[in-house]
Amino acid sequence: MNTASSVYDRIARRRVSALSASTLGLVRRATGRALTGSLVGNVPGFLLPFAIALRFHVGTLTDAYAFSLGVALFASGLFVGVLQTNVLPVLQDTKRRGREAFVARLQRITIQAAVLSAAIYTLIGIASVVYATRQSHWTVQQRHVLLANTAVFAVFVLASAVNSIFVAALNALDGFLVPAATQAIRSIAPLSIVAFVPRTSSGLLVVACLVAGGEVLRSAWLLRLLYQSSLSIHPRPAVESPRVELPLWRIAAPVALSLMIANASPLIDRGVATSLSTGAVTLLDLGEKVFFVPLTIISTSFVLVAGTYWADIRTTDIPSLKAHVRRTLVRGSISCVALLVVSVAAVSLMSLMVGSRFAGVSSARLGAIITLLLAGLPGGFVVACGARFLTATRSTRLLPALAVFYTLTNLGFDVLGAHWLGVQGIALSSTLCQFINAALYLFVMNRLMATGFRGLRAAPPWNTD
Numbered sequence: 001m002n003t004a005s006s007v008y009d010r011i012a013r014r015r016v017s018a019l020s021a022s023t024l025g026l027v028r029r030a031t032g033r034a035l036t037g038s039l040v041g042n043v044p045g046f047l048l049p050f051a052i053a054l055r056f057h058v059g060t061l062t063d064a065y066a067f068s069l070g071v072a073l074f075a076s077g078l079f080v081g082v083l084q085t086n087v088l089p090v091l092q093d094t095k096r097r098g099r100e101a102f103v104a105r106l107q108r109i110t111i112q113a114a115v116l117s118a119a120i121y122t123l124i125g126i127a128s129v130v131y132a133t134r135q136s137h138w139t140v141q142q143r144h145v146l147l148a149n150t151a152v153f154a155v156f157v158l159a160s161a162v163n164s165i166f167v168a169a170l171n172a173l174d175g176f177l178v179p180a181a182t183q184a185i186r187s188i189a190p191l192s193i194v195a196f197v198p199r200t201s202s203g204l205l206v207v208a209c210l211v212a213g214g215e216v217l218r219s220a221w222l223l224r225l226l227y228q229s230s231l232s233i234h235p236r237p238a239v240e241s242p243r244v245e246l247p248l249w250r251i252a253a254p255v256a257l258s259l260m261i262a263n264a265s266p267l268i269d270r271g272v273a274t275s276l277s278t279g280a281v282t283l284l285d286l287g288e289k290v291f292f293v294p295l296t297i298i299s300t301s302f303v304l305v306a307g308t309y310w311a312d313i314r315t316t317d318i319p320s321l322k323a324h325v326r327r328t329l330v331r332g333s334i335s336c337v338a339l340l341v342v343s344v345a346a347v348s349l350m351s352l353m354v355g356s357r358f359a360g361v362s363s364a365r366l367g368a369i370i371t372l373l374l375a376g377l378p379g380g381f382v383v384a385c386g387a388r389f390l391t392a393t394r395s396t397r398l399l400p401a402l403a404v405f406y407t408l409t410n411l412g413f414d415v416l417g418a419h420w421l422g423v424q425g426i427a428l429s430s431t432l433c434q435f436i437n438a439a440l441y442l443f444v445m446n447r448l449m450a451t452g453f454r455g456l457r458a459a460p461p462w463n464t465d
Contacts, residue, residue, distance in 0.1 A: 037180025044187035053359040058279040064145035066285035071128040072153035074267045075121045079161035082256045085391045087168040089311035099233040117161035145201045155212040166222040173229045186214035265410045272414045287369040294339040299384045302332040310392035336378040372427035379434030386441025
């Protein structure tokens with residue numbers, strides 16, 4: 001009996017050791033570190049909008065808050081998408097010239113980005129407030145909430161733009177886990193106190209202030225991490241390299257234009273939803289929060305790490321690039337399908353647990369919106385992968401045209417979907433757009449690699465690749 005027990009103990013210990021080694025191996029790999037950091041960083045942000053809906057109930061106040069937050073996330077997503085992807089290859093190249101050059105370039109980029117971000121968000125905020133306040137059925141209180149929160153979220157947007165540069169610098173220094181995990185800081189404080197704030201416009205303003213303050217606190221943490229990580233760079237290179245800097249803003253401009261157009265799609269969704277019944281904007285916001293969690297996890301793990309590799313080799317080794325792109329698409333798509341199944345199952349389970357009503361609205365209606373949006377996850381991954389590929393290979397000239405196509409199809413489907421199916425129609429239109437544009441990105445990526453990045457023209461007849 002003791003012998004059998006000891007055998008079972010040894011088997012159990014080996015299994016635990018194997019599991020621990022597997023887990024440690026996952027965390028040691030760049031993809032595993034980025035994935036783990038993304039999971040940790042996105043959990044509080046995922047829970048916060050649902051906590052707000054439960055506290056305030058879905059209605060006019062939450063619509064105004066969701067719209068102002070949507071404007072801030074549009075601007076933040078624009079700056080993060082442009083800066084993080086384009087600053088990374090620049091800093092990867094600059095660190096080869098030593099710490100002094102790395103820090104100097106980082107400081108210059110940060111100041112330039114902060115000024116540009118403040119100016120652009122001011123224009124975006126004014127335009128969005130003017131549009132929303134012209135909705136005839138919006139109350140005076142809604143307009144006040146929108147205006148106050150849009151102003152507060154300026155701090156959040158500016159801090160997130162600066163943080164995207166810090167994260168890019170840490171990624172260039174092989175830091176993936178902690179930078180991604182620090183995203184949780186922005187949501188921990190508001191999530192902790194949302195149950196105690198008054199159910200008024202001032203309560204929502206407190207939540208907005210804490211979100212903005214959390215992002216500023218994240219800036220301080222990232223800056224400290226960056227200082228420590230930069231010490232690993234030699235003050236000066238052993239062999240002085242040519243002082244030819246990779247361009248940033250010339251390459252980033254097409255990316256900025258394309259992201260401004262493409263990232264406007266969620267804002268367009270909310271804009272179309274403002275013409276529907278009370279609560280439509282909030283329902284759409286909750287659905288998109290659920291959708292963006294698995295998409296962000298995939299984007300900040302598979303896409304981030306793959307993009308870092310692509311940015312390092314660019315177009316110098318096309319066969320290796322092609323193999324890595326194919327491998328990333330296959331593995332990422334499998335992960336997307338798995339996440340889709342798990343997410344839909346979780347939504348169904350939560351619908352059963354909360355009953356027929358959630359925060360004053362139909363649970364079945366909210367579940368349908370979330371499920372329709374989640375169905376577009378594989379397409380969203382391919383689009384994110386394609387955009388990162390074009391940025392990493394410095395083929396950004398194609399991005400504006402692709403973004404225009406995406407936005408026009410989304411706007412057209414939104415209007416038709418809202419007319420026929422209401423909020424569910426807007427969710428369905430977003431999913432259709434994800435797959436249509438995913439097919440377009442796959443075509444573009446394949447043609448660029450087949451022609452050696454000389455354009456999208458057909459390869460010459462003697463090209464057997």
